[in-house]
Amino acid sequence: MSLFDPINGQRFFAPDLPGYDKLLGCVRCGRCLSVCPTYELTRIETFSPRGRLSLLRAVEDGRLELTRGVAEHLYHCLDCRSCDTVCPPGVGIGELIVRGRAAAEARHARPWWLRRLLDVFLASPARVETAAAPLRLLQALRLDRLVVLTLGGLPGIGATIRTLQAFAPRLSRPLRRELPRVVRASGEERHRVAFFLGCLMNVAMPDVSRATLHVLARAGCTVLIPREQACCGAPHDDQGQRATALRLARRNIALFESLPDGIEAIVTDCAGCGAALKEYALWLADDPEWASRARRFSARVRDVTEWLDAIWPEELKLDHEPRLAVYHDPCHLANIQGVRAAPRSLLARVSGLELRPLANGFPVECCGSAGIYNLTHTARSLALLERKMAAIEAAGAEMVVSANPGCLMQIAWGARRANRSLSLRHVVEILDASLPKTAGHDDDHVIGMSTKARKRGDSKNEF
């Protein structure tokens, strides 16, 4: 062992394993340990960003087999990307870990039910909706608990079913089916944008996307909605299903290319989708046919808060009932997209809303939602959730505002578990509820949203 021995033990045993050069770029300074939630909880190197990269490197160097243990360690990562915000050489840790998962898939595949869910159901929006229908029916008939009683004991999947039932939002009629292809700006059209509807928003939180479209229209945007859009691919990428993720990316890129010219931005109200859409450029960087198309696509993607903050018309004043709130930064918005100021500056426009600071603001401390981490690693997810709930409690908030469906559902779950009454809102819902009332110009019908639904206002906080 000498400090000066050159490295040359590299072995490519799996084509997908991330670039060796990038792995070598980790100088092992340990900076990333200080912000990694899983390291903080365990204080064990193998659960740290540096540790995960070192496993990948040991495999590449031929010092370690690609064991099931290696694969499991890669999945202990939340993909919250806190580490990437502090890494001095900018190694791109999160992306390397996710690529490592894809490489491990050939030998240690994800559980059958998960792959089936991802491949069959999420690959097309119609399938998501079809898949969601029986669950929606069960929920409506209040039979979901019965399912848990019968299936909850199944080996391998029973615990997941139990968590899912406790955590799952009440599903709604899919929004996609009622959306028009165009929502016109109310008043003068100042901008034209396209809207990307996330799967979760579609079936679980349609009110949020209704609010998004409404607010965009009121802010002078005409919104085009390509209804054939597919899932963004983030869940597949996250779970080692790289090929499916890339397929979905290509499909979405082609679809949005087919929109008429003059689209200034592709707007989404789901931080998880936004992060993936912005990373298409990275995903497809090595694909000669798609690299530049992906770059063009990603460059136009904006989180709804980012977009609205940039174009908000000064004369459009916002007024809300008095509330003490905190803003919870979604990891995928703050850490990956670097969007932290925009939602805060939008919320600062809202009179009546008092925004309190939330502890451990940056890099963001994950709430434990993290894709499907709460299903796959429930205990650790709950430990993180409890920390988040304590921070919210310490801030004295009665309302949590955020910008990602996963976070909103997770924190809502936390509130239910603690029997606390806490309002959960997406930023756009706050904006929507704070807009001045329009006289005689009711555009609600345009976006298929009943006035009744919007009037429910503050009371609708059960996701």
Next chain:
Amino acid sequence: MNAAILSELRAAVQDDIRLSVAPEDLAAYAYDGTWAETAPAVVVHPDSSEQTAAVLRVAHARRIPVVPRGSGTGLAGGSLPVPGAICLNLARMNRIIEISRGDSLAIAQPGVVTQDLQQAVEKLGLFYPPDPASSYQCTLGGNVATNAGGPRCLKYGVTSDYVLGLTVCLPGGAIMRLGGRTIKNVTGYNLSQLIVGSEGTLGVVTEIVLRLIPRPDAERTALATFSRMADACAAVGAMLSAGIVPLLAELMDRATIRAVEEFRSFGLPTDVEALLLIAVDGDPALAQSAIDSAADILRGAGARDVRLSRSSEESDALGEARRSVSPAIARLAPHKLGEDVAVPRSRIPEMVARLQDIARENALDIVVYGHIGDGNLHPTLLCDRRDNAVMRRVERAAGQMLEAAVALGGTLSGEHGIGVFKRDYMRLACDSEALRRMAAVKRVFDPHGIMNPGKKLPEEIEKGAE
């Protein structure tokens, strides 16, 4: 490692989850903050002094090497495992046991992260000054083991200046308490100061009593550029003679300035030879007048340009340039070797020139920055580890830098420690009488040579100790 020993170790830490022989864990505990790697035979994660002592009892009886480890951010290989070793992960012992305002002290376990302690005591108006560059993640145990310093030590001293007492687990399983809660303490030999800086070769520190001081209210910063390195060094000398002891006196050479400027535009001039960042602290009015006088001195010494902060926030903004050094340098080349030498302050210009010569002679790129007030320089060689020829030249240059430091009346390491990588150079800096006494000390504490073998002492001295 055989099953009988493993089961003894398992009993020592009282729970299966505190011991691992999984290949993944062995791979993740094979390194520290350097490039080298050696997997241990087993990793244990004790939660208490008692469990740590029990591990040392087994190791002593079975003659198994023990390598203590905090966050693994060390830069000298001090926590690098040796073949067959027990890696002792102390990161889980991370409780701050007490912070006493009345006695101005804190008691902490070794796995507490330095910055976590600093933030906790600052909330109470107290201050723990040592701030190694890795304070965001390094542990107090590691700080004690290496006697860590950092930029603030010109004014406030190094870790040993703050250690009042220690609990140390010894080979064989004894637990020894040293020092206590008082600043003055001449009861017996000062063994706690012997343990500080011993790099885990004598025992394992499991509890630390640290002296705290009142938190200074304000910080003011000046940033000055110089056409000549010698002028920058003279300026700091003049400042100290005038009675201004800066909190920070950080030096960057031209290559460092360029790297920082490329990484993030601060508007620094890139055609100067040296940049000095001076910070002072204290009560706001005093800090302000001190920085004003410092600025006069800097100008008098030939600074081309001096920028001043008027508030602690502005001071923070100027300090950002210094904090950018590490990421900026990290992006210059695939890899780097960050050295750590110290020379008397008056010899810094000579040393910097010598370092640049060494780099040139070996056809390597170098950036030099450091803590000018205490003569501690961090010459950093840029390299690519996949290139054997380059790495041979890096190896040679590193040796030459150490020789140059000693030749100028300096020392092998200012703050990183000796670890594995500098043990062979110990003879350059220590006479044989001193080395013999060190070997005798080692024998007293660790007769079987199980504590962090292969570190700190030259090989033949260490072997003589067994």
